[in-house]
Amino acid sequence: MTVLKLTQITDLHLGPTPDFTCRNIPTYQTLLSVLEAIKRDGRGEDRLLLTGDIASDAQPEAYQQLDQLLLAQKKQALWLPGNHDSMDLMQKNFVHFPFMPVFETKSWAIIMLDSSLSGQPEGSISKDQIHQLERYLVALTHKNILVAMHHSPVAVNSQWVDKHRIANHKLLHKLLVAHGKVRAVINGHIHQQHTADWGGIAVYATPSTCFQFKPEAADFALSDQLPAYRWIDLHDDGKINTGVKFL
Ligand SMILES: [Fe+2]
Structure with missing residues (x-):
């Protein structure tokens, strides 16, 4: 049995230069530390899955830095x-x-959805994305599916964070459940570890490579948890093993 090995990193918040800090965290340095940890943990050959907020403010240089870094480290990446x-x-x-x-692999397909709305923090899946998703789900009837997106499709019991939940999550859920082999959704944005059963679909949220939010807070608050990544093993039979590692 083959296993598709992925490592998810999310919410990198890189800036225009490597010495940029976001909320007092040198985000390029913490990213380097996370990549080091991934290598040390024996997951250096995994395909990376980057689930958004790569830049802190859409700076072209942030993307150039990551491009060069991942190229130098001979990474394969989905984003x-x-x-x-x-x-x-x-x-x-x-x-x-x-x-x-x-x-796509022989037994799995990973679908990358854009849940971002220009200029606002809330999530939603656009009509175009919904139509594209419908086409993919028809074409990929026989495959196990992992859907990746930035925003959370579920509420996480944190009032201010839950305002960003994907607005059309009910429609999304209906489509994904109808396929029958959508095994999980994986997301970022909420800067914390969270696992949920979304009406039969597992939802895994992953902490950021820089700073984390305080779980279950009503208003914005940071936690003192360290940067992290998520490892994911996708088995041929549709089984998923996954876990989060903090630095
Ligand atoms: Fe975000």
Whole structure:
């Protein structure tokens, strides 16, 4: 049995230069530490899954830095944009890693959805994305599916964070459940570890590579948890093993 090995990193919040800090965290340095940890943990060969907010404010240089870094480390990467990104600038500057809306193996397909709305933190899946998703789900009837997106499709019991929940989550859920082999959704944005059963579909949220939000807070608050990544093993029979590692 083959296992598709992925490592998810999310919410990198890189800036125009490597010494940039976001909320007092040197985000390029914490990213380097996370990549080091991934290597040390024996997951250095995994395909990376980057679930948005790669830049802190859609700076082209942020994408160029990551492009060069991942190229130097000979990484393979799948990615999608978050609310702090620009899809257009990502595609122009992430030159060695062209956007792939679907990645397929013999038994799995990973669908990358754009849940970002220009200029606002809330999530939603656009009509175009919904139509594209419908086409993919028809074409990928026999495959196990992992859907990746930036925003959370579920509430996480944190009032201010839950305002950003994907607005049309009910429609999304209906489509995904109807396929029958959508095994999980994986997301970022909420800067914390969270697992949910979304009416039969597992939802895994992953902490950021820089700073984390305080779980279950009513208003914005940071936690003192360290940067993290998520490892994911996708088995041929549709089984998923996954876990989060903090630095
Ligand atoms: Fe975000």
